[in-house]
Amino acid sequence: MADRVNVSFFQELMAAVAEQGRALLPKALFRDEGGESIEVLSRALMSGRGEASGVAIARQLLNQFKKAGSDERLAFYRFLADDLQPDAGAVAEAARNYLDQPSDKTLARLQKASYSPRLEFFRRLNLAAGATAEIVALRADLLRHIKSDEALAAVDRDLERLLSSWFNRGFLVLRRIDWQTPAAILEKIIQYEAVHEIRGWDDLRRRLDPKDRRCFAFFHPALVDEPLIFVEVALMREMPDAISTVLDSRSADEQAPPTTAVFYSISNCQEGLKGVSFGNFLLKQVVEDLARDVASLRTFVTLSPAPSFARWVDRALASGSEVPVSADDRKALARLRDPRWVEDAQKDAPGTDELQSALMGLAAYYYLMARSSDERPVDQVARFHLGNGARLERLNWLGDTSEKGLREAHGLMVNYRYDLGEIERNHEAYADEGTVAASRAVRGLLRPLPKAKGLAVVPDLLALPGASKTKRTRNGEPQS
Incomplete structure (x- = not known):
C-alpha cells in the first residue's frame, strides 16, 4: 500500500509540474484538436527547455502517441532512427583523436560523441507522470514494426539498453501472489499465464492454495500493479514426469511434508521488456526463500516445456x-x-x-x-x-x-x-x-x-x- 501511495503522490506532483510548464510553451503545441505532430513535439522535447516545460511536452507527446495511427507511429520511429543518432563525423574525429593520443580526456570526448541522442530523448520522455509504463508499451509496438522495417532495430537497441537500466534487479520487488492479492493483479496473472492456461478463478485458486502451491512475481515501483514476471511452484513429494500430476491432482498424503519444489510455469508479462532479464534473479531468490521457509524441501526442479x-x-x-x-x-x-x-x-x-x-x-x-x-x-x-x-x-x-x-x-x-x-x-x-x-x-x-x-x-x-x-x-x- 505504501508503494501505491508514494507513486500516486509522485504522479500528482509531476502532473502539477507539467500543468505549470504548459503555461510557458507555445499554445500551438497543445491545441485541443490533435496538436502538433509527434515529430514536432519530439524536436521541442530535445530543444533544451527547462524541466517544467520538458515534463509538459513529454506528457503531450505521449498523449499524441496514444492517438496516432500505425502510419504515424512508423514515421515517428523512422524519425528516431534517422535524425536522433550520433554525428558520424564527430564520432570519427573523436575516435582518431583517441587513437592518436589515448587519455581520459580524449576517451571522454569519444564517449560523448558516440552517445546516442535517442537515450537522452527517452530519458526526457520519462519525465512525464506514468511515462515508464507508456514507454514499455511503446517498445512493444516498436517491436511489431521492426518486422517490416529492420532499420528501426537501432532504436530498439537503445531503448532496450535504457530499459535494462531502469529495470535492473536493484529496483525490483519480489511479492508472493496469494488469494489476498488485489483482484486487479490476479486478473493479470490469469491473462499473462503463457505456459499452462489458467481456466478461470477456480483454477487460479487451486494454483494459489497455500497447502502445496506458491506463486511469486517481480514488480517495479513505476508499474505498481503490473507484474513483470511470475513463477508458479508446486510443493510435492517427488519429481513429476507429467504436467497432469501437477495441475490436476493433490498429494495423497497431505500430512507428509513436501520434499520437492517444482517450478512448472514461468511467464514474462510485459512484451515491451523483451530481452530484459528477470527470470534468473526470480528463480534464485525464490529458491532461497523456499529453502528458508519450508525446511523439509530438499530438491528444486522444473517441469519445463520444449516449445521448439x-x-x-x-x-x-x-x-x-x-x-x-x-x-x-x-x-x-x-x-x-x-x-x-x-x-x-x-x-x-x-x-x-x-x-x-x-x-x-x-x-x-x-x-x-x-x-x-x-x-x-x-x-x-x-x-x-x-x-x-x-x-x-x-x-x-x-x-x-x-x-x-x-x-x-x-x-x-x-x-x-x-x-x-x-x-x-x-x-x-x-x-x-x-x-x-x-x-x-x-x-x-x-x-x-x-x-x-x-x-x-x-x-x-x-x-x-x-x-x-x-x-x-x-x-x-x-x-x-
Whole structure:
C-alpha cells in the first residue's frame, strides 16, 4: 500500500509540474484538436527547455502517441532512427583523436560523441507522470514494426539498453501472489499465464492454495500493479514426469511434508521488456526463500516445456542431416503424422516402444548435441535454465499431452534440477565453454549417429560433464 501511495503522490506532483510548464510553451503545441505532430513535439522535447516545460511536452507527446495511427507511429520511429543518432563525423574525429593520443580526456570526448541522442530523448520522455509504463508499451509496438522495417532495430537497441537500466534487479520487488492479492493483479496473472492456461478463478485458486502451491512475481515501483514476471511452484513429494500430476491432482498424503519444489510455469508479462532479464534473479531468490521457509524441501526442479522440439524434429528429418535416426526410427516416427498416435501410445499399443525409443533418442541429441549458430543449445528454455546453473535431469515421454504440448513438442517435457551445491559451477561451465550439465540418465539416451562408410559414428561423450575437460572448436572437433 505504501508503494501505491508514494507513486500516486509522485504522479500528482509531476502532473502539477507539467500543468505549470504548459503555461510557458507555445499554445500551438497543445491545441485541443490533435496538436502538433509527434515529430514536432519530439524536436521541442530535445530543444533544451527547462524541466517544467520538458515534463509538459513529454506528457503531450505521449498523449499524441496514444492517438496516432500505425502510419504515424512508423514515421515517428523512422524519425528516431534517422535524425536522433550520433554525428558520424564527430564520432570519427573523436575516435582518431583517441587513437592518436589515448587519455581520459580524449576517451571522454569519444564517449560523448558516440552517445546516442535517442537515450537522452527517452530519458526526457520519462519525465512525464506514468511515462515508464507508456514507454514499455511503446517498445512493444516498436517491436511489431521492426518486422517490416529492420532499420528501426537501432532504436530498439537503445531503448532496450535504457530499459535494462531502469529495470535492473536493484529496483525490483519480489511479492508472493496469494488469494489476498488485489483482484486487479490476479486478473493479470490469469491473462499473462503463457505456459499452462489458467481456466478461470477456480483454477487460479487451486494454483494459489497455500497447502502445496506458491506463486511469486517481480514488480517495479513505476508499474505498481503490473507484474513483470511470475513463477508458479508446486510443493510435492517427488519429481513429476507429467504436467497432469501437477495441475490436476493433490498429494495423497497431505500430512507428509513436501520434499520437492517444482517450478512448472514461468511467464514474462510485459512484451515491451523483451530481452530484459528477470527470470534468473526470480528463480534464485525464490529458491532461497523456499529453502528458508519450508525446511523439509530438499530438491528444486522444473517441469519445463520444449516449445521448439517438434519443429526441430521436422527439419532434422527433412534435411537428412547427421542426426541419430535409422531407417527403423524413421518408420516409427512416421506414426506422429497420425493424430491418434498419442491415444495408442497411452494404451501401449504395438509400436509404442519403437516410437518412444526413436523420439527420446532425438530428444537427447537435441539437448546435448544440437547447436545454433552461436554454439549454444538450440532450445531457448534450455538456454535459460542451463545459463542459471541448472542440470538437465530428465526427459519425460508424454509429459504434456495437451493440444499445445503435442503440437510443439510431441508431448515431451523436461526436468531441470537446481542443486544448490552445483549451481555456480554449472553456470560457469556453461558460460565459459558451453558445457551442458546433464544427468547420466539423459546422456544414456544418446544414440549412434547414422553410418558413414560402413561405420557408426558415436556422439562424443567426452565433451559432456563428468568425462573430460576437453574443449571443442566452433566446428565441433576436439581441441587439445
